[in-house]
Amino acid sequence: MTGFFNVSDLHAVTALVGRFPVTEAEEVPLGDALGRTLAGEVASDVDIPGFDRATMDGYAVKGADTFGASDGSPAWLRLAGTVAMGDEPAFALKQGEAAAISTGGMLPDGADAVVMVEHTDQVDGATIEVYRSVAPGHHVITRGEDFEQGRPILAAGTRIGAAEAGLLAAAGRATVAVRKKPRVGIVSTGDEVVSVDTTPTRGEIRDINTHTLSAMVTEAGGEPRALGIAGDGEGDLEPLLNEALASCDMVLISGGSSVGMRDRTLAAMEGADESEVLVHGIAISPGKPTILARIAGKPVWGLPGHVASAMVVFEVVVRPFLLAASGSAEKARPFVSARLTRNIASAQGRTDFVRTRLVPDGEGYRAEPLPGKSGLIHTMVHADGLVRIERDTEGLYRDSRVTVHLLP
Ligand SMILES: Nc1nc2c(c(=O)[nH]1)N[C@H]1C(S)=C(S)[C@@H](COP(=O)(O)OP(=O)(O)OC[C@H]3O[C@@H](n4cnc5c(N)ncnc54)[C@H](O)[C@@H]3O)O[C@H]1N2
Numbered sequence: 001m002t003g004f005f006n007v008s009d010l011h012a013v014t015a016l017v018g019r020f021p022v023t024e025a026e027e028v029p030l031g032d033a034l035g036r037t038l039a040g041e042v043a044s045d046v047d048i049p050g051f052d053r054a055t056m057d058g059y060a061v062k063g064a065d066t067f068g069a070s071d072g073s074p075a076w077l078r079l080a081g082t083v084a085m086g087d088e089p090a091f092a093l094k095q096g097e098a099a100a101i102s103t104g105g106m107l108p109d110g111a112d113a114v115v116m117v118e119h120t121d122q123v124d125g126a127t128i129e130v131y132r133s134v135a136p137g138h139h140v141i142t143r144g145e146d147f148e149q150g151r152p153i154l155a156a157g158t159r160i161g162a163a164e165a166g167l168l169a170a171a172g173r174a175t176v177a178v179r180k181k182p183r184v185g186i187v188s189t190g191d192e193v194v195s196v197d198t199t200p201t202r203g204e205i206r207d208i209n210t211h212t213l214s215a216m217v218t219e220a221g222g223e224p225r226a227l228g229i230a231g232d233g234e235g236d237l238e239p240l241l242n243e244a245l246a247s248c249d250m251v252l253i254s255g256g257s258s259v260g261m262r263d264r265t266l267a268a269m270e271g272a273d274e275s276e277v278l279v280h281g282i283a284i285s286p287g288k289p290t291i292l293a294r295i296a297g298k299p300v301w302g303l304p305g306h307v308a309s310a311m312v313v314f315e316v317v318v319r320p321f322l323l324a325a326s327g328s329a330e331k332a333r334p335f336v337s338a339r340l341t342r343n344i345a346s347a348q349g350r351t352d353f354v355r356t357r358l359v360p361d362g363e364g365y366r367a368e369p370l371p372g373k374s375g376l377i378h379t380m381v382h383a384d385g386l387v388r389i390e391r392d393t394e395g396l397y398r399d400s401r402v403t404v405h406l407l408p
């Protein structure tokens with residue numbers, strides 16, 4: 001009988017991640033670095049900010065000079081000068097003095113706080129009244145408060161988002177060393193699968209997996225390359241597989257990974273030069289008929305054809321390999337805790353990933369499992385996340401608390 005003679009445990013599969021290389025580093029302009037992964041640790045060349053800086057418009061003061069000040073009993077301070085923006089003040093504050101300052105201006109020596117202009121009145125050209133007491137440090141960002149010169153500010157493996165781009169700009173990084181985006185070749189298979197611009201005849205179905213997988217590759221920091229659809233005939237897949245291997249760092253083939261008569265993915269992988277099949281079958285659901293081969297040092301995946309299965313397998317198995325290939329330090333998706341709206345059955349001996357919708361419920365969420373047919377794309381559209389049920393768990397009862405790993 002044909003079958004999966006050696007179904008692997010999920011942990012054993014993800015442990016294979018170290019068998020594959022990380023992409024090379026390259027220096028890119030900061031403006032092109034969004035979504036990329038830092039190749040090395042980054043330190044700043046300067047203190048940020050490089051000086052004590054006002055965060056409000058008003059007067060730089062010595063906090064102690066304002067202690068006890070109120071509307072009924074204001075503090076009187078002498079005006080020592082005005083701070084010009086972008087300049088270092090040429091004067092220092094002595095006891096009982098204040099200096100006019102704008103937001104972002106440099107505090108003169110001797111000042112340690114800023115009192116807001118609306119809490120003051122100018123009595124004449126040389127004197128102000130202060131109606132509030134300000135403690136030292138009030139309305140001031142101190143030198144090096146964001147980060148200090150020479151100290152690491154971002155670790156290798158950090159994915160560059162908006163905040164990281166800002167930090168790199170502050171640290172003077174006009175160019176950044178990042179990992180090359182792993183290129184991922186995507187091949188769909190099946191005589192019944194037709195491209196999106198075709199009206200399917202009865203028996204045909206439009207190619208969904210190329211588009212879901214491309215989107216997921218992009219989200220994970222890779223660069224998808226759609227290579228088209230291979231038929232089920234003998235020798236149909238090989239040219240596309242070879243093209244993908246020649247131009248990409250990883251290959252995803254969807255469909256034909258099972259044990260049916262037309263399932264030729266395994267044979268095509270085995271027939272490639274320098275090929276070693278590492279996995280054929282994983283103890284997960286959906287996604288049991290997943291294949292992983294190492295061909296010419298590159299990971300080549302055979303993903304289930306069923307559309308939701310292909311997405312779930314990408315999320316829980318392939319994505320960690322893609323993150324590792326780009327040197328990413330990301331470990332796990334964010335998750336929320338929620339109560340199940342109904343029982344979920346699960347067979348022992350495999351890890352289940354249940355597509356789940358989150359329904360807001362007072363302070364938190366209820367987790368609503370979505371019915372399981374893995375050939376339906378709408379279940380993924382409605383899912384907010386996945387609930388993982390471990391191999392040794394038979395199922396979960398309604399109202400039990402579960403962890404929902406959020407999908408992007
Ligand atoms: N006798 C058995 N049959 C099946 C088993 C099994 O253990 N014994 N496993 C089932 C499971 S679970 C899955 S998952 C599928 C996986 O099969 P394949 O990877 O070989 O995929 P196909 O047979 O080629 O396709 C399955 C299904 O998905 C549709 N499909 C394929 N590619 C696309 C695409 N790019 N876009 C949209 N839809 C696609 C295809 O038309 C089929 O309907 O095997 C079960 N069978």
Ligand code: MOO
Nearest residue numbers: 286287288309374
């Ligand atoms: O294991 Mo399949 O991937 O259920 O749909």
